[in-house]
Amino acid sequence: MYRKIASTTFLLVLMTFSAVAADFDTFFMDKTMRVDYYHTGIKGEEIISLDAVYEEPACALLGKQLWSGSKVNLIDTLNLGKYLLKVIDTRTNQMIYSRGFCSIFGEWQTTEEAANGIYRSFHESVLLPYPKRQVQVIIANRDKYNKFYDIFSTTIDPESRFVNRESHVGNLKSAKIMYNGDPSVKVDIVILGDGYAEAEMDRFRERVRHYTKLLFTEEPFKSRKSDFNIWSVEVPSIDSGIDQPRQNIWKNNALGCSYNSMDSPRYVLTYENEAIRNIASAVPYDQIYILVNSNRYGGGGIYNLYSTCYDKDEGEQTSWWSDYVFVHEFGHAFGGLGDEYYTSDVAYSEFYPQGVDPWEPNVGIVANGTVKWASMIKKGIPVPTPWQKSLYDSLSTAIHNLDRSRSDYADQQKQISEQMHELLRDQKYWNHVGAFEGSGYASEGLYRPYLDCRMFSKSLTGFCPVCAKSIETVIDFYTR
Numbered sequence: 001m002y003r004k005i006a007s008t009t010f011l012l013v014l015m016t017f018s019a020v021a022a023d024f025d026t027f028f029m030d031k032t033m034r035v036d037y038y039h040t041g042i043k044g045e046e047i048i049s050l051d052a053v054y055e056e057p058a059c060a061l062l063g064k065q066l067w068s069g070s071k072v073n074l075i076d077t078l079n080l081g082k083y084l085l086k087v088i089d090t091r092t093n094q095m096i097y098s099r100g101f102c103s104i105f106g107e108w109q110t111t112e113e114a115a116n117g118i119y120r121s122f123h124e125s126v127l128l129p130y131p132k133r134q135v136q137v138i139i140a141n142r143d144k145y146n147k148f149y150d151i152f153s154t155t156i157d158p159e160s161r162f163v164n165r166e167s168h169v170g171n172l173k174s175a176k177i178m179y180n181g182d183p184s185v186k187v188d189i190v191i192l193g194d195g196y197a198e199a200e201m202d203r204f205r206e207r208v209r210h211y212t213k214l215l216f217t218e219e220p221f222k223s224r225k226s227d228f229n230i231w232s233v234e235v236p237s238i239d240s241g242i243d244q245p246r247q248n249i250w251k252n253n254a255l256g257c258s259y260n261s262m263d264s265p266r267y268v269l270t271y272e273n274e275a276i277r278n279i280a281s282a283v284p285y286d287q288i289y290i291l292v293n294s295n296r297y298g299g300g301g302i303y304n305l306y307s308t309c310y311d312k313d314e315g316e317q318t319s320w321w322s323d324y325v326f327v328h329e330f331g332h333a334f335g336g337l338g339d340e341y342y343t344s345d346v347a348y349s350e351f352y353p354q355g356v357d358p359w360e361p362n363v364g365i366v367a368n369g370t371v372k373w374a375s376m377i378k379k380g381i382p383v384p385t386p387w388q389k390s391l392y393d394s395l396s397t398a399i400h401n402l403d404r405s406r407s408d409y410a411d412q413q414k415q416i417s418e419q420m421h422e423l424l425r426d427q428k429y430w431n432h433v434g435a436f437e438g439s440g441y442a443s444e445g446l447y448r449p450y451l452d453c454r455m456f457s458k459s460l461t462g463f464c465p466v467c468a469k470s471i472e473t474v475i476d477f478y479t480r
């Protein structure tokens, strides 16, 4: 009897395993479908309208079409992102693929412009493994309690003439910067450059090598280096540099990157989604990183959309700032991490509805004496966890009040920053996971897991244990 049960169990395990492995081949081909659409609205109102459906081209470097995402983890279990793509097999009504993501529209909806009822449209794309038969593609958004509700649905026949099969890649030069194997079991990052003129492509190549090296000196990326592939696609711009609207500087740059996105001076984004997707389609990718040819501080990172980072800081005191930005922004775009920093004069941020636990794994509310990362907090550490917040805030205000136009600005900034770091290091709960008030742009009501982290201070500090663990979970999702 015992033996019989044992062998049945064994058989069941085998069957479950083969059913999971077969899923991809049952429903998908080894290539990529891209669905482009416009996301239009104002605060509290949104509509999605279909633009076009594409079959992504073959990768010239690998000599074939392929799906770069996991072929095993087809259903998203990470629960990150404001939006969710769902793909349903219409014959069986079964969900066969899903993926969480964020969008520029989603962020823009929190701006004053959106609140004032000025309608805007943003171009967006979702990628999915190429379906073998008709599918229903659904996009869902979170309500203020973070529950998903559907906002768009369309049916796509993958064999129809409505799928555009032309290649947009042209003769762009692409390169394998670091190749560790089959893209479907690796995290594939494509690095693009914006604002590099033809004569500056050598500089772009040098910066790609620099940042690739940098990323893998940081944990958890360092230990997981063999789980990544790095690609680049070269796109020379007509002009050198990118737009700086506040300085009235305008450039003809290939990818449309600009400072002052959402009217925030150092926020670098591009709204030219279609151009970026067309260029990136030259190689398999899970993540897009755009380096911008500028030595002015700036960057941006949106979960599962892209990261941007300025090229290099030329200042003697600030030469490491771009290295800080590069990894920080990737924390947003790849790990779905939130900003742990806050401004002392913003009690509650508009960005996160009050009293609701954000979906970001490293920004949380404390309710009933607990927080979502409680399993990582050692016994005996109080929640919320005390720290000298008001003293820290007064130093932060002092930095904020410095005159940026003074020649000794960087020196003064550095001096106060060091005091702030010392203060953090002097705290009783330094190097312990807890729940420290001040996070997600809000001085009150939101908590961060650690006193310092790459998502908290402008420094070369590593990711805190909660952020590092979240990033590892995402790496596992792509590679296992």
Ligand SMILES: [Zn+2]
Pocket: 340, 362, 449, 450, 453, 454, 455, 456, 463, 464, 465, 466, 467, 468
């Ligand atoms: Zn953190």
